[in-house]
Amino acid sequence: MTRRAERDKTGRFLAEGANAVGAALDRGAAEPGFVHELFVTERAAQAHPELVTAAREQGVRVSPVTERAAAGLSETVTPQGIVAVCALLDRPLATALPPSPRLVAVLVGVSDPGNAGTVIRVADAAGADAVLLAGDSVDPHNGKCVRASAGSLFHLPIARVRETGAALTACRESGLRLLGAHGYATTGLDTLDLARPAAWIFGNEAHGLPPEVLAAVDEGVRIPLYGKAESLNLATAAAVCLYGSALALHRPRGG
């Protein structure tokens, strides 16, 4: 289940480490059956008794494993000895967006799982209603993405949308303004009215947004570069854009 093909086939993925397992069990409390099984070493069970208790209370099977078996399930150099087997958490596009969303992040062809996880964490912090992984984006259940999201993967609706156009259409029909982050756009983040519900659309780390996406958005938006840096990396750019919107959306009107 550490490989994509295996995850897709079994409909399961692994959440590893106390933080991720805790976030998975929080979700399991609201969504019975979300966590299928908890593998835990004796050492980890002693370190995190509250997780073992929470799992049992949800009716999750708790399976003791040896350190060696836990290491076999782990993708990290220093396994924590606690791994939850979870249901895949992405949902269909139609159910990912709430009725009147205010902030959504769309990743188009983002290839690095650490970047995707970091953006999901920032989107969660900024109060986004959903994250859509469009086009040829990385699988959000990838272990590196799960870790980089620091639990946020379990906090907000995630959809995988093969057809990027369908993701954009759904956002537009939900009343969101489509803002495409783009280094060479003429509109700067500093001149934009950010206090309007928006879908922020971010492209691939190396290639940015494809031309057809830039043609489809309501506005291409450039983050002003005040120094000599040529660009920002994806995660920091997403932080600036999503928080730009979040702070403006939460500001009292007329304040």
Add this chain to the structure above:
Amino acid sequence: MTRRAERDKTGRFLAEGANAVGAALDRGAAEPGFVHELFVTERAAQAHPELVTAAREQGVRVSPVTERAAAGLSETVTPQGIVAVCALLDRPLATALPPSPRLVAVLVGVSDPGNAGTVIRVADAAGADAVLLAGDSVDPHNGKCVRASAGSLFHLPIARVRETGAALTACRESGLRLLGAHGYATTGLDTLDLARPAAWIFGNEAHGLPPEVLAAVDEGVRIPLYGKAESLNLATAAAVCLYGSALALHRPRGG
């Protein structure tokens, strides 16, 4: 020179790859003698003739090396075959801050070189006047920091300040308001007047800012978390804070 002790002894460090070498040579053009030597494979010389020419024009010795020798100089898995030997670029605190700075980033005890480099890149993009690495922070000449900074390490003044108190005093005496980023601060970023010159102070990835630094700042500032995320990582938090200030500082007054 890939080790700190060796860098400190020789007063040299290595900038690896075409982007870093280009940024180093740009700096060398303004600061003669900054680049000491350029090691380049035949393959890299063909791929980047403009860098070889720029080095020769600055009087930098250009030394052809074999692929094997280039790999020996490299810290990366796929060496690009081009490495510049540069003078250490940090400067004394007294000369790092310009007369009337508007935006400065201070890292206190930041331990991950990738994080430090990413924050230096964001600080550069936000137009910061300087970055101060205070206390027990990582060496900015570390190869991972150089790479993560994407050239920005060469763009703005960097100082290493062992005594954190001295860094804070220098910022205050330059007329900067000291803002300490802190997850549990009572003042939120959303309620702060950001259009005033500021030094943003960021702490260690795991432990945040030490109590004596929090006691010394003018304001502890919390980034509002609108969703369920418990925190942001250092680089994205720095992006939100530094750009919060940068956008406000560049906004036309009364606009």
